[in-house]
């Protein structure tokens with residue numbers, strides 16, 4: 302094995318957990334590598350969720366989920382400030398639509414208090430309607446501290462900050478096998494063999510397969526797909542905060558809810574359907590119709606906004622369809638494998654809890670490695686300026702300094718050429734259409750990229766020397782062009 306392929310710590314998976322763990326460890330003097338099978342961060346569950354920063358009332362008192370969710374929520378503002386990531390404390394409603402649902406929301410309120418959640422209040426239907434016009438509630442749980450973020454930018458910024466501090470990222474490298482040989486680990490990927498003293502297995506849906514390959518034992522995951530519909534921008538601010546239904550026993554998630562996104566759209570979903578494969582991200586018109594019907598029952602008037610897209614995410618559930626509900630996160634050093642740390646079943650609220658989880662992983666790593674703070678490491682990370690977020694004076698200043706800020710490439714989202722360039726030149730070196738999409742938010746509007754995608758391809762070809770057939774939408778095999786036509 303080449304000595305430059307030997308690391309102190311190898312992190313498997315660049316979702317929210319892998320990126321948070323990488324950033325956390327980047328503040329110390331260790332040689333760290335992140336291996337990711339996809340072409341970019343957040344390609345799986347971390348980029349396919351509701352993007353809600355939960356308060357912590359949904360989880361059983363005493364569980365890691367409850368503890369880390371409450372901690373994660375409290376620290377999210379500061380974390381996003383450090384990382385230059387958008388975050389809004391919108392508040393959130395859980396609506397009881399009839400008398401029978403009231404005990405469910407009262408139970409959540411009491412569970413929240415037991416978990417140490419702050420800012421919870423049981424309110425009547427009239428107060429709920431003042432907060433969210435059109436909500437169908439006889440009573441509601443109002444959680445003042447719940448919020449929303451952009452999960453892609455969250456992962457991108459964590460990873461970029463880690464990379465600035467010296468963490469290496471290798472994309473398109475699937476870990477095939479992990480072997481414990483003579484007191485250290487050999488990690489066999491699709492491209493190379495690496496050595497490491499410590500492994501952090503945060504491969505999401507594939508984490509049980511990695512654990513099994515290393516000899517850590519068997520964990521059963523039950524993939525449970527959640528489909529979403531995306532509505533166009535909510536210009537009239539009909540939905541100022543997420544609205545969730547009262548809890549119902551047995552379902553695999555929190556129920557079909559309506560969530561405003563940081564960028565102004567509305568998400569409807571997710572559904573909950575146990576599936577056989579952990580990579581089937583299909584969406585279906587039947588489920589989409591059902592989501593719209595459920596959403597209309599919860600908040601009326603929102604369905605006037607046009608449907609512009611759909612996606613799905615898969616929960617790595619540790620509970621079978623028969624059991625339903627939630628198990629707790631599994632986060633532990635495997636007793637039979639020194640320095641092998643497993644993170645299994647990191648379903649909701651894993652996004653909210655990701656930084657406290659990374660702190661716990663740091664403690665587990667410290668039991669095996671003497672980590673000394675790196676005096677040169679930085680905690681703050683800046684992303685490029687967005688013209689659509691700037692006031693008139695800042696816009697003028699941006700355009701004066703860089704006239705490409707004045708050339709709009711994505712008309713739906715008002716993304717300028719300067720931003721497209723900054724996204725193309727991202728510090729992680731990912732040059733795919735979806736990398737540009739998630740960093741600049743281009744192609745995400747109602748035309749779904751019909752107008753700007755060819756322009757972005759033109760920039761990649763004309764100004765970055767890419768051949769048309771080299772341009773990938775996302776992962777290997779997703780080539781957008783086969784060549785040039787006259």
Ligand SMILES: Cc1cc2nc3c(=O)[nH]c(=O)nc-3n(C[C@H](O)[C@H](O)[C@H](O)COP(=O)(O)OP(=O)(O)OC[C@H]3O[C@@H](n4cnc5c(N)ncnc54)[C@H](O)[C@@H]3O)c2cc1C
Nearest residue numbers: 314316317318338347350351353476505507527651652653
């Ligand atoms: C429908 C849905 C809604 C949710 N809503 C919320 C919410 O509103 N708020 C909240 O806090 N949480 C929410 N969650 C939970 C949250 O999204 C997850 O807990 C979190 O994203 C998990 O992050 P992760 O890094 O563990 O997993 P992932 O994001 O799945 O990352 C694992 C990474 O490992 C990589 N990988 C897998 N196998 C290999 C391999 N062999 N080699 C190399 N790399 C590999 C994958 O490509 C992936 O990038 C939701 C989840 C779902 C499914």
